[in-house]
Amino acid sequence: MTRVAIDPITRLEGHGKIEIFLDEQGDVAHTYFQVPELRGFERFCVGRPVEEMPTLTSRICGVCPEAHHMAAAKAVDAVYHVRPPRPAAMLRELLYSAFVVADHTTHFYVLSGPDFLVGPDAPATERNILGVLHRVGMDVGGRVIEARRMGHAIIEMLGGRKVHPCTSVPGGVTKGLTEEERADVERMGRAMVDFAAFSLGLWDQLILGNEEYVAMIRGDAYTHETYYMGTVDPAGRLNLYDGQIRVVAPDGERLGQYEPSHYPEWIAERVEPWTYLKFPYLRQVGWRGLVDGKDSGVYCVGPIGRLNAADGMATPRAQEAYARLYETLAPADGGPKRLIHQRLAMHWARLVELMYAAERVVELATDAEITSDQLRTVPTETPTEGVGSVEAPRGTLTHHYWTDARGLVTKVNLIVGTTNNYAPIAMSVERAARSLIHAGAPVGPGLLNRIEMAFRAYDPCFGCATHSLAGQMPLEVTLHDPTGATVDVLRQHC
Amino acid sequence: MSSASTARSAGPGTAASGDSILVVGLGNPVRGDDGVGWRVLDWLDDRLEATAPAERPTDVEFDRLAVGGLALMERLVGYRRAILVDALQEGRVPGAVTCRPLHELAGSPAAHLDSSHDASLEAALAAGEALGAALPSDITVVGVEVREVDTFSDHLSPAVEAAVPAAADAVAALLPPPGTGAATARP
Numbered sequence: 001m002t003r004v005a006i007d008p009i010t011r012l013e014g015h016g017k018i019e020i021f022l023d024e025q026g027d028v029a030h031t032y033f034q035v036p037e038l039r040g041f042e043r044f045c046v047g048r049p050v051e052e053m054p055t056l057t058s059r060i061c062g063v064c065p066e067a068h069h070m071a072a073a074k075a076v077d078a079v080y081h082v083r084p085p086r087p088a089a090m091l092r093e094l095l096y097s098a099f100v101v102a103d104h105t106t107h108f109y110v111l112s113g114p115d116f117l118v119g120p121d122a123p124a125t126e127r128n129i130l131g132v133l134h135r136v137g138m139d140v141g142g143r144v145i146e147a148r149r150m151g152h153a154i155i156e157m158l159g160g161r162k163v164h165p166c167t168s169v170p171g172g173v174t175k176g177l178t179e180e181e182r183a184d185v186e187r188m189g190r191a192m193v194d195f196a197a198f199s200l201g202l203w204d205q206l207i208l209g210n211e212e213y214v215a216m217i218r219g220d221a222y223t224h225e226t227y228y229m230g231t232v233d234p235a236g237r238l239n240l241y242d243g244q245i246r247v248v249a250p251d252g253e254r255l256g257q258y259e260p261s262h263y264p265e266w267i268a269e270r271v272e273p274w275t276y277l278k279f280p281y282l283r284q285v286g287w288r289g290l291v292d293g294k295d296s297g298v299y300c301v302g303p304i305g306r307l308n309a310a311d312g313m314a315t316p317r318a319q320e321a322y323a324r325l326y327e328t329l330a331p332a333d334g335g336p337k338r339l340i341h342q343r344l345a346m347h348w349a350r351l352v353e354l355m356y357a358a359e360r361v362v363e364l365a366t367d368a369e370i371t372s373d374q375l376r377t378v379p380t381e382t383p384t385e386g387v388g389s390v391e392a393p394r395g396t397l398t399h400h401y402w403t404d405a406r407g408l409v410t411k412v413n414l415i416v417g418t419t420n421n422y423a424p425i426a427m428s429v430e431r432a433a434r435s436l437i438h439a440g441a442p443v444g445p446g447l448l449n450r451i452e453m454a455f456r457a458y459d460p461c462f463g464c465a466t467h468s469l470a471g472q473m474p475l476e477v478t479l480h481d482p483t484g485a486t487v488d489v490l491r492q493h494c
Numbered sequence: 495m496s497s498a499s500t501a502r503s504a505g506p507g508t509a510a511s512g513d514s515i516l517v518v519g520l521g522n523p524v525r526g527d528d529g530v531g532w533r534v535l536d537w538l539d540d541r542l543e544a545t546a547p548a549e550r551p552t553d554v555e556f557d558r559l560a561v562g563g564l565a566l567m568e569r570l571v572g573y574r575r576a577i578l579v580d581a582l583q584e585g586r587v588p589g590a591v592t593c594r595p596l597h598e599l600a601g602s603p604a605a606h607l608d609s610s611h612d613a614s615l616e617a618a619l620a621a622g623e624a625l626g627a628a629l630p631s632d633i634t635v636v637g638v639e640v641r642e643v644d645t646f647s648d649h650l651s652p653a654v655e656a657a658v659p660a661a662a663d664a665v666a667a668l669l670p671p672p673g674t675g676a677a678t679a680r681p
Contacts, residue, residue: 040647059522
């Protein structure tokens with residue numbers, strides 16, 4: 001097959017580029033999904049006081065600054081060898097849960113909503129938030145905006161400012177909750193739970209009630225059998241803020257469970273000549289290429305990664321929603337837990353997590369210690385090296401810092417959610433292209449959207465994966481014949 | 495929930511008087527030239543600090559944002575006018591300053607008006623309006639052509655740094671002259 005030449009993409013951040021090579025029959029021989037690279041993040045951080053990292057790294061990305069803030073805060077705790085007191089850890093988790101409610105809400109209604117609530121083949125002019133509002137009603141739009149507003153209000157109350165929180169310091173947080181604020185958070189948390197229940201109901205009604213959508217979710221075009229990764233609490237239940245990392249095989253067998261600081265023993269990175277981004281894979285399974293199966297070290301993170309890795313949910317209504325998801329798509333057969341391999345079920349899994357995060361807001365806001373003034377463990381030891389990890393909405397997020405004895409950063413390593421998912425996303429794009437492009441069939445905007453749906457399920461943040469800020473992600477799909485000549489180019493936002 | 499209550503709850507801008515002007519710097523302050531919008535606001539802040547209170551434009555607020563789309567729309571709720579200061583990549587000479595109404599730029603990938611994780615600003619504004627939000631009738635984009643956005647840095651490249659005062663002037667020219675602001679014009 002023709003060798004692929006990579007054009008350096010300099011025009012815009014997060015520019016996704018898909019190259020599709022057709023064989024003699026006009027079927028898909030191979031696809032490449034490329035993203036550009038941003039440079040100099042480590043150089044930018046080296047020499048700075050490590051306690052600045054939670055604020056600095058939250059600037060990496062405008063989409064999930066709270067996730068970077070929390071992973072960084074935990075890494076800084078580890079660098080200083082301190083553990084925050086329980087109230088401080090709870091306040092961080094409370095802020096984080098409110099963030100997940102806002103983020104998952106936005107993804108479901110605004111990003112995936114156009115595909116499921118409007119329709120995958122609807123004209124592009126209707127596949128947007130306005131189209132969603134016309135489909136589900138303005139009152140639902142009002143609830144979406146209100147859920148976002150409540151999430152942002154809690155973030156601002158606890159984080160010190162909107163969007164880019166600045167509350168975390170080594171060993172704790174700078175701001176606690178008054179009783180009045182606590183009552184306000186509890187009230188918002190209960191409204192968030194109602195909203196999550198409403199959203200799960202909408203999924204039942206509009207998606208599960210539509211045979212075509214159910215067939216699409218279950219279909220081969222959007223299914224991969226890979227390993228899965230997610231954070232679990234000591235009881236093996238899903239946790240977004242803290243815990244050990246668990247990895248399960250495609251057949252449900254557990255590969256292992258480890259402290260986040262042991263990630264180098266578990267994750268290796270594969271360099272391919274056609275892309276700047278490295279492919280992380282499971283070291284002990286090995287790299288077999290972008291392929292499914294138990295022999296391939298490719299793993300998937302994010303909502304289905306987390307749900308598959310966990311034994312269940314730690315809150316009651318999320319557990320109910322979790323049980324319904326598995327009963328529908330992967331009913332138990334007496335063996336190890338059967339996993340969800342359908343990538344479009346990521347959207348459903350996201351709603352299960354929406355409920356969990358909302359329930360956690362209420363649980364934390366009603367904990368007797370949440371208004372305590374025990375906000376910090378003051379560090380006394382010499383800083384060295386530390387790893388911090390949280391479950392970002394898009395997957396396991398790891399920050400690793402090294403410092404000198406004065407606490408100045410000497411080295412940085414980040415593995416962000418979307419980087420973990422690079423291999424499965426590339427595979428999903430190829431699978432969708434193979435399933436949808438056939439000899440002689442016309443290739444049009446509908447096809448472009450259905451291929452896009454394959455990676456939209458992961459809510460990829462390639463801007464972030466390359467340490468950048470994402471704007472509207474431009475996408476360019478180029479079709480080549482077996483000689484390498486360009487047959488067609490489809491563009492969106494370019 | 496009614497549409498009207500949605501509008502009232504649609505964003506932090508609800509505290510605005512409805513007559514005021516919001517100036518937003520858009521971009522990422524740690525990605526080189528991408529942060530120019532924030533730097534223009536810093537410049538305006540400094541200039542205002544140095545101005546006698548009576549000479550300052552009234553009813554003008556400044557803010558900085560890293561993403562567009564829904565978050566930007568929500569921030570604009572409650573203002574009569576908005577001025578967005580953004581880094582653009584349109585193939586002009588680095589440092590070139592342009593000033594255009596939003597509709598001339600809507601949908602352009604050259605700016606940060608949109609968010610790949612939710613909606614374009616155009617769609618977000620349409621949705622906001624459909625929900626009854628009080629959005630500015632007049633949105634202007636002051637753009638600065640940038641060069642280096644692929645390397646982490648909190649410095650601007652020289653040509654872009656040199657354009658900051660001109661961009662700040664372009665923003666200032668859009669603000670009401672001192673003493674004639676919306677607040678003072680109100681009965």
